[in-house]
Amino acid sequence: MNRHLLSAGDLSRDDALLVLDTAADMDAALAGRSIKKLPTLRGRTVVNLFFEDSTRTRTSFEVAAKRLSADVINFSAKGSSVSKGESLKDTALTLEAMGSDAVVVRHSASGAPHRLANWIRGSVINAGDGTHEHPTQALLDAYTMRRRTGRVEGLQVAIVGDVLHSRVARSNVLLLYTLGAEVTIVAPPTLLPVGVTAWPCAVSYDLDAVLPKSDVVMMLRVQHERMHGGFFPTTREYSRRYGLDAERMATLPDDAIVMHPGPMNRGVEIAAEVADSVRSTIVEQVANGVSVRMAVLYLLLGGLIDVSGADEVAA
Amino acid sequence: MMSRYVIRGARPLGGEARDLYVDGGELVEEAPAKADVIDADGLIALPGFVDLHTHLREPGREDAETVETGTRAAALGGFTAVHAMANTDPVADVAGVVEQVWRLGQEAGHCDVHPVGAVTVGLAGERLAELGAMADSAARVRVFSDDGNCVHDPLLMRRALEYVKAFDGVVAQHAQDPRLTESAQMNEGEWSATLGLAGWPAVAEEAIVARDCLLAAHVRSRVHFCHVSTAGSVELVRWAKAKGWNVTAEVTPHHLLLTDDLVASYDPVFKVNPPLRTNDDVVALRAALADGTIDAVATDHAPHALEDKETEFAAAAFGMTGLETALSVVATSMVETGLLDWAGVADRMSVRPAAIGRLTRQGQPLEPGAPANVVLVDPAARWTVDATLSASRSRNTPFAGRELAARVVATFLRGKATVLDGKAV
Numbered sequence: 011m012n013r014h015l016l017s018a019g020d021l022s023r024d025d026a027l028l029v030l031d032t033a034a035d036m037d038a039a040l041a042g043r044s045i046k047k048l049p050t051l052r053g054r055t056v057v058n059l060f061f062e063d064s065t066r067t068r069t070s071f072e073v074a075a076k077r078l079s080a081d082v083i084n085f086s087a088k089g090s091s092v093s094k095g096e097s098l099k100d101t102a103l104t105l106e107a108m109g110s111d112a113v114v115v116r117h118s119a120s121g122a123p124h125r126l127a128n129w130i131r132g133s134v135i136n137a138g139d140g141t142h143e144h145p146t147q148a149l150l151d152a153y154t155m156r157r158r159t160g161r162v163e164g165l166q167v168a169i170v171g172d173v174l175h176s177r178v179a180r181s182n183v184l185l186l187y188t189l190g191a192e193v194t195i196v197a198p199p200t201l202l203p204v205g206v207t208a209w210p211c212a213v214s215y216d217l218d219a220v221l222p223k224s225d226v227v228m229m230l231r232v233q234h235e236r237m238h239g240g241f242f243p244t245t246r247e248y249s250r251r252y253g254l255d256a257e258r259m260a261t262l263p264d265d266a267i268v269m270h271p272g273p274m275n276r277g278v279e280i281a282a283e284v285a286d287s288v289r290s291t292i293v294e295q296v297a298n299g300v301s302v303r304m305a306v307l308y309l310l311l312g313g314l315i316d317v318s319g320a321d322e323v324a325a
Numbered sequence: 326m327m328s329r330y331v332i333r334g335a336r337p338l339g340g341e342a343r344d345l346y347v348d349g350g351e352l353v354e355e356a357p358a359k360a361d362v363i364d365a366d367g368l369i370a371l372p373g374f375v376d377l378h379t380h381l382r383e384p385g386r387e388d389a390e391t392v393e394t395g396t397r398a399a400a401l402g403g404f405t406a407v408h409a410m411a412n413t414d415p416v417a418d419v420a421g422v423v424e425q426v427w428r429l430g431q432e433a434g435h436c437d438v439h440p441v442g443a444v445t446v447g448l449a450g451e452r453l454a455e456l457g458a459m460a461d462s463a464a465r466v467r468v469f470s471d472d473g474n475c476v477h478d479p480l481l482m483r484r485a486l487e488y489v490k491a492f493d494g495v496v497a498q499h500a501q502d503p504r505l506t507e508s509a510q511m512n513e514g515e516w517s518a519t520l521g522l523a524g525w526p527a528v529a530e531e532a533i534v535a536r537d538c539l540l541a542a543h544v545r546s547r548v549h550f551c552h553v554s555t556a557g558s559v560e561l562v563r564w565a566k567a568k569g570w571n572v573t574a575e576v577t578p579h580h581l582l583l584t585d586d587l588v589a590s591y592d593p594v595f596k597v598n599p600p601l602r603t604n605d606d607v608v609a610l611r612a613a614l615a616d617g618t619i620d621a622v623a624t625d626h627a628p629h630a631l632e633d634k635e636t637e638f639a640a641a642a643f644g645m646t647g648l649e650t651a652l653s654v655v656a657t658s659m660v661e662t663g664l665l666d667w668a669g670v671a672d673r674m675s676v677r678p679a680a681i682g683r684l685t686r687q688g689q690p691l692e693p694g695a696p697a698n699v700v701l702v703d704p705a706a707r708w709t710v711d712a713t714l715s716a717s718r719s720r721n722t723p724f725a726g727r728e729l730a731a732r733v734v735a736t737f738l739r740g741k742a743t744v745l746d747g748k749a750v
Contacts, residue, residue: 099635119637120510120521121591140639142521180521204526205518 011309014127014134018145018181023188030153032305033298040077051080054311057110058084059101059126060137061117066272066296067137067147071114074303080311083110098122102129111311115139133310141175147271148181150302152189154291155226157298158267163190168220169211170196170252171230171279172241174203178271179230183211196220198252200241217252221261228269229254229280245278255281259289267291328741329357335365335701337691339667345370347697350740354693363745365701368734371671373405373436373698375678375687377468377497377575378551378623379648381407381438383429384422385414390628390718392429392438395648398626398716400435400743402648403700403733406679406687407436407626411443412473418443418454420462427464435743436736439682442466444485444496448474453485460492467683470497472551473598475533477503482537486546493683495573497549498537500558501599505529510639512585512600520588522638525600527555534558538565538572547571549681552625554580554599556609563618573681575623576610578647578654579723583607587723593634593641594723597627607658614673615664621678624651628719646722649715652702654724656731660704667704697740706732716749 011025021029040046056075058068068084075082087101096104098117105113112133115123120140127134138144156162167186173179173195186193193211195202206213214220221227232248242248249255254268262268268280268289276282285292332345345365348357376399382390392409399407409426411417417426423440430438442459446452448471459466469489476482476498485496506529511517513524534550538561541548553559553574565572579597584604587595595601613619627644634641647654655674659665665673679688689695712725736744743750 097632097635098637098640117637119639121639122637124591125637140521141523177521180519203518204513204524205515208515208518 015145015306016123016136017143018148018185026188029149029305032309033153033301036301036304047077047079049079050308051078051311054080054111056080056082056112057105059113059115061087064116070299071303074300075307078304078307098125099129102126106130138177142177143181144177145181146303146306147178148185150295150299151182152185153302154295154298158291165191165225166223167191167193167226168196168224169228170217172201172232172236173197174201176230183209194220198242221258225266232275232279249278253279254284256283259284329360331356331360331362332365333362335368335370337370338671339369347740350697352693352695352697369667369702369704370691371700372675372688373700374403374674376404376407376624377621377678377682378625379407379409380627381409382628389630393433394718396433396435397749398648400736401716401749403652403736405436405698405738406684408439408441408468408682410472411441412448416443416447418446420458423459423464423466424462436738440464440466442469444469444471444476450474450476450478456488460494467494468497469494472499475499475501483540486541487544490546495547495549497551499551500530500533502529502532511588512602514603516585516588527557530555530599531557531561534561542570550574552577552599554602556606559609559613559618573620575621576614576619577625578651579645580610581658582654583723591638593638594721596641596643597645598643611664622655622674624648628717629721634721646717646719650710650724652733653729653731657729661730697737699737700733701735702731703734704731708732
């Protein structure tokens, strides 16, 4: 593994499988224990550096780090980014001076984690950068697919929605390609990047044509600002053409699953009865997120203890 | 302090070696007495370069560059004249500001500074600045540009093109449709899709180039296009020239050598407007410069303070320095590739830009009677760019660490050496 996790594309197939296997080990090591804690990263410091609000991702990383006994510092830098206030570099130097072993960064600017990695000695983990990538989301999605369907290789995966602005889509396309799944991205043409033809996936504008052959459907959130950005005429038309409702869900193969990275717009890209159906993995994705992030922290920080043999420690 | 020189054995425009004699600020027939002798064996002599597009940042951003530091960098790059862009603070949109910049250039003395006047007040694109006052001022402005912004209102552009005919001016258009490039960060294509950076599509440049060719033809004026960066723009300029319309264009050195894949590092040193494009665009730009469709190389030297580049990519300023590397980048991309000979370099870096800017004392043949604006180039030199050694006050060169061909050895401005042995005098 590299020292940093900046892009899902940086992971080799072996790296990616190692993360998924390690996440499974984490789950097994904690299964049935009353005290969900491993001593692996005791004495190590993980900084959650969030320039954007994201309670769910920050909490997920925080729980993951704490379950590995790391010290966690939440550094909320919202509003201090970009042109106002302290620069990203100064923030990096501050964290460096405090002696952080890993920095988990969420930022509204694509590539901000890459910049940070130039100024920090510890590991940088990209927890979502602008419209670029969100690699741990892709890892937890792959982990969820594997747990539900038993495999990732050979799966037909449809990723549906605002691909243009989606870091989840970019990371998933790269990781799923590495792992041998076949991805089709489905969106109105206005929400696909012009350069999408170079991506290792198929592209469709027609959700109804793609659903019957999909093992996995991943619905992307429609950001509120896009609803009024002129990318599609109305939210209602978007839902009609690209929303997943019960009727459309019925056209999926029997074992197909429905995923969503959250937070959902019920009634826009996903109908409530779909989100709450047995096909939905949305709640599992959250739980799996913790396991996968434990695995990433463990592997990047070079945990020295064999997880499977780890003893419980008092909290 | 008028100097006398014998430049021994230089090859004018890459031709046969001969001696050049400098006296009284001019090239002369006979070797002057008590002259300094410069051994120019193996060196190419070219007319001093003329840059149509330089940001000297003064007044307003003297932390990034001053007229003094910028023109020293220009001299080191072989330039004897630069056109200082109008997007200073205050904007060069009145006679007072252009005269100030003109005077600062005279005082610095490293190369001639010809201020560019803003087309519109405050570069705001709303109403014409006092173009006539700037033309009539001591700075004798002939090139007008809102560079950094496009004069996007078609009626305003039409009026500007018409108005400058009265004093033989030219509008240098920064061709960028603003609506198609809102928050744009890099070339729109495969790399922007991968990197999640908002795209700057080629069509946003080409639509304005096409429109302004038609406007210039309609009002029988001349138009110049700053930093054309796409294969499509090249085709449009070629088409307009074939029609006999008075259209000229420049290309930057960086668009001749660098491509948008460099942005994958997210290093803002590669952030520039217009953005680095694809290899197909680079090939088309080189071919167009070689066949004369593109008239001139212009640096778009855009110095920025460190803190404006050591940021997230989206937060960083657009622009690259380029004065000291221009000749070497042209040599690397055009001469070493066999696309352009040294006479061609002289034409595209001196003769034609001087003509576009209506500078009658620049870009002249290296013959007796001409002003002694001369640059000596070592065509065999190879050097690795070190940003810390730049004479510019800023360090944002995209060529740092790159090995380039050919190097400026000496520059003479009206007979006075501004650079000798590759060092500022």
